[in-house]
Amino acid sequence: MKLSPMFVTGVALVVLWCVIALVAPKLATHDPYAIDFAAILQPPGAEHWFGTDNVGRDTYSRVIFGARLALYIGLLGVIAPMLIGMTVGLVAGYFGGWIDVVAMRLVDITVPFPFFVLVLSIVAVLGPGIENYFIALALVGWVGYARLARAEALVLRRAEFVLAARTMGFSSGYILLRHVLPNSLSSIVVYLMTDVTLVILFGAALGFLGMGVSPPAAEWGVMIAEGQTYISSAWWISFFPGLAMVLIGVGFALIGDGLARMLRIER
Amino acid sequence: MYNRRIITAAAVLALSGTILMAQETIRIASPYKVTVLDPIVSAGGGNIEAYGLLYSRLMRTDKNGNLVPGLAERYEISEDGLTYTFHLRDAKFSDGTPITADDAAFSLNRAAKDENSAYPAGFAPIAEIAVLDERTLQWTLKHPSAPILANLDIFNAGIVSKDDVEERGEDAFVTNPVSSGPYMVKEWKPNDRLSLTANPNFWREGLPRVENAELIEVSDANARATMLMAGEIEVDRTVPWPQIEEINNTDGVSVKLEPSTVLYLVLPNHTRPPFDNLTVRQAATMALDRAAITKAVTLGHAEVANSTFSNALKFYDPSISMPAYDPAAARKLLEDDDLVGTEITMMITPATEQIATLLKAQWDAVGFKTTVERVDAGLWWSKMANADYDVTSSWYFNETDDPDLAIRWALCGTCGSHSYYTRYNNEEVNELTEEALREGDEEKRAGLYRRIQEITVSEIAQIPLYYTPYANGYSDRVKGLSLTPALQWTLEEAELTDG
Numbered sequence: 001m002k003l004s005p006m007f008v009t010g011v012a013l014v015v016l017w018c019v020i021a022l023v024a025p026k027l028a029t030h031d032p033y034a035i036d037f038a039a040i041l042q043p044p045g046a047e048h049w050f051g052t053d054n055v056g057r058d059t060y061s062r063v064i065f066g067a068r069l070a071l072y073i074g075l076l077g078v079i080a081p082m083l084i085g086m087t088v089g090l091v092a093g094y095f096g097g098w099i100d101v102v103a104m105r106l107v108d109i110t111v112p113f114p115f116f117v118l119v120l121s122i123v124a125v126l127g128p129g130i131e132n133y134f135i136a137l138a139l140v141g142w143v144g145y146a147r148l149a150r151a152e153a154l155v156l157r158r159a160e161f162v163l164a165a166r167t168m169g170f171s172s173g174y175i176l177l178r179h180v181l182p183n184s185l186s187s188i189v190v191y192l193m194t195d196v197t198l199v200i201l202f203g204a205a206l207g208f209l210g211m212g213v214s215p216p217a218a219e220w221g222v223m224i225a226e227g228q229t230y231i232s233s234a235w236w237i238s239f240f241p242g243l244a245m246v247l248i249g250v251g252f253a254l255i256g257d258g259l260a261r262m263l264r265i266e267r
Numbered sequence: 268m269y270n271r272r273i274i275t276a277a278a279v280l281a282l283s284g285t286i287l288m289a290q291e292t293i294r295i296a297s298p299y300k301v302t303v304l305d306p307i308v309s310a311g312g313g314n315i316e317a318y319g320l321l322y323s324r325l326m327r328t329d330k331n332g333n334l335v336p337g338l339a340e341r342y343e344i345s346e347d348g349l350t351y352t353f354h355l356r357d358a359k360f361s362d363g364t365p366i367t368a369d370d371a372a373f374s375l376n377r378a379a380k381d382e383n384s385a386y387p388a389g390f391a392p393i394a395e396i397a398v399l400d401e402r403t404l405q406w407t408l409k410h411p412s413a414p415i416l417a418n419l420d421i422f423n424a425g426i427v428s429k430d431d432v433e434e435r436g437e438d439a440f441v442t443n444p445v446s447s448g449p450y451m452v453k454e455w456k457p458n459d460r461l462s463l464t465a466n467p468n469f470w471r472e473g474l475p476r477v478e479n480a481e482l483i484e485v486s487d488a489n490a491r492a493t494m495l496m497a498g499e500i501e502v503d504r505t506v507p508w509p510q511i512e513e514i515n516n517t518d519g520v521s522v523k524l525e526p527s528t529v530l531y532l533v534l535p536n537h538t539r540p541p542f543d544n545l546t547v548r549q550a551a552t553m554a555l556d557r558a559a560i561t562k563a564v565t566l567g568h569a570e571v572a573n574s575t576f577s578n579a580l581k582f583y584d585p586s587i588s589m590p591a592y593d594p595a596a597a598r599k600l601l602e603d604d605d606l607v608g609t610e611i612t613m614m615i616t617p618a619t620e621q622i623a624t625l626l627k628a629q630w631d632a633v634g635f636k637t638t639v640e641r642v643d644a645g646l647w648w649s650k651m652a653n654a655d656y657d658v659t660s661s662w663y664f665n666e667t668d669d670p671d672l673a674i675r676w677a678l679c680g681t682c683g684s685h686s687y688y689t690r691y692n693n694e695e696v697n698e699l700t701e702e703a704l705r706e707g708d709e710e711k712r713a714g715l716y717r718r719i720q721e722i723t724v725s726e727i728a729q730i731p732l733y734y735t736p737y738a739n740g741y742s743d744r745v746k747g748l749s750l751t752p753a754l755q756w757t758l759e760e761a762e763l764t765d766g
Contacts, residue, residue: 229510
């Protein structure tokens with residue numbers, strides 16, 4: 001399999017961010033939470049590479065530490081929706097019948113609502129915080145995985161090797177786990193990559209709206225919100241976390257795109 | 268040359284038919300909502316600013332800040348200071364009916380005694396209001412009150428039409444309210460805009476000079492600034508400190524810093540630990556570099572507060588001052604009383620995030636352990652009212668430059684709002700508040716208010732932070748418009764120039 005340049009770039013970006021997150025304390029030039037009255041709203045320069053915010057905190061160090069939160073949210077946030085969605089989708093697609101009807105009606109009920117609006121209202125009801133964001137994601141985000149897994153399972157259950165396994169008397173659970181799941185995994189992984197991007201972006205959006213990670217945490221959405229009133233006079237407060245978000249999002253999106261392209265060529 | 272000018276003019280005319288109409292309008296964009304037009308039922312900022320445009324009052328504050336006769340042409344005060352007689356001028360409501368003493372009595376009684384009145388404190392001393400004849404009104408007071416005349420120009424003392432309100436009830440303030448002020452309602456779209464047009468029967472002849480006005484609700488500060496710089500509005504109510512420079516650097520618009528009685532302060536809860544302890548309050552005060560906080564938050568546009576009084580109030584005493592910034596001494600105070608590690612829960616709203624971050628840093632630096640509790644504005648008020656908080660930060664303003672109402676709001680423990688819900692309750696302060704209200708002699712009053720400042724500063728009833736001006740953005744085309752400390756627009760005297 002030939003690696004697409006998109007994929008390589010994406011992996012490089014994501015790996016870079018993972019490294020940044022891992023060694024954040026080494027890379028940071030300042031304590032990301034240290035308030036400095038003498039250095040309020042300093043523009044980017046030798047002392048503060050990305051400038052300082054409205055209470056004198058170093059934006060560069062905060063962006064670096066923000067990578068930890070972003071990856072934490074992005075990678076953890078997709079696990080529950082993926083597991084739930086995959087299970088529901090595979091079971092529904094493989095067995096069909098009333099299970100399929102019930103599962104797909106559930107999907108149909110969830111899909112018409114804009115994803116973010118639904119997440120937002122669930123978080124509003126449960127209260128702000130990252131845990132509640134994860135709960136909301138689990139409640140809403142599984143739908144995409146379920147549809148995808150079901151479509152794969154529908155095709156796979158008529159595949160010759162599945163039929164063969166069935167005639168040989170293997171249990172449904174075994175077939176699902178050993179044959180259907182591995183063969184549908186590739187498209188799910190592609191979707192997973194775009195979903196990570198989405199989860200990071202929405203997490204930041206919640207932080208921006210004051211419903212996600214709460215200040216003074218060095219979270220990119222929170223930082224963008226803090227810089228909002230300063231956008232015309234101290235652009236760097238919001239710009240750099242925004243840029244970081246773009247770079248991490250592009251990284252995951254490129255992996256997803258590259259993977260999809262490579263798999264398509266293979267087929 | 269001549270032809271070209273005509274062509275240009277024609278092109279401009281053709282392109283901008285609607286814009287020419289709009290030039291007769293002063294558009295004010297504000298984040299503060301106009302939610303109700305009945306002058307007595309709300310003390311919300313957006314409403315207060317609209318009331319003055321729709322309802323005239325018996326007294327008026329002129330542009331130099333002097334109290335002058337309004338709808339009352341003249342008045343007499345009896346020697347004991349208990350009976351006030353007002354002679355109304357010949358004036359009409361916007362619907363053409365005369366403004367009578369009946370209307371004035373009705374309006375003042377509503378503000379003073381109606382159960383829906385949001386702010387009756389200013390009229391509490393009034394015992395009875397009598398109508399002597401169609402144009403003469405007389406009231407008697409329970410006790411003398413030095414600021415009562417000035418209180419007649421508070422936002423809720425606007426004169427409304429008795430007949431109309433009695434006939435239509437609440438609806439009288441929803442569709443086409445009858446106006447006694449410079450403007451009347453053309454169209455009101457709640458949550459969008461209040462469109463006003465000149466009241467043809469306004470008693471001040473020749474005013475207002477500008478035919479139309481619009482109060483537009485724009486909550487986002489960046490959007491307002493952009494609209495102002497693009498000429499889509501003439502006034503930007505409230506420019507955040509960081510935007511002032513950019514607006515001032517733009518041609519045709521500028522920010523005016525207008526005097527206010529606004530005081531930003533830290534409110535400690537006196538009913539429960541840790542802030543019921545004077546040592547804690549002292550340490551918490553000395554831990555704060557209030558000058559640095561002021562500069563950080565307002566970018567140098569505000570003055571550091573020294574007293575529990577706003578510096579724009581009468582009888583403010585500049586010689587009194589809060590304990591100075593001294594983190595070492597603050598630490599020592601805590602150590603001596605074994606209070607190092609005292610936990611503080613600071614309740615904040617999104618609007619005070621920055622101040623809270625700074626307070627927490629400085630408190631923690633001397634040995635407090637501060638945690639931040641985030642609430643929305645609605646929850647904030649209910650927690651305040653129930654004294655369910657340790658400490659928070661907020662601000663308030665006073666309707667007049669007389670300190671009486673400010674003290675009743677923020678420092679008097681028996682005046683309804685429990686010292687701005689801090690439950691600070693000092694009997695001497697409470698008594699002084701009443702004594703100062705009744706004192707006719709200015710010098711003696713000054714002494715009483717000085718004493719109140721001394722006590723509340725030494726006991727650290729609250730920790731004042733800074734005095735801010737109002738920062739409003741204006742198009743250079745607008746002349747003569749300002750926002751008074753009482754949050755009233757001088758719109759009736761404003762002009763719009765070309766260019």
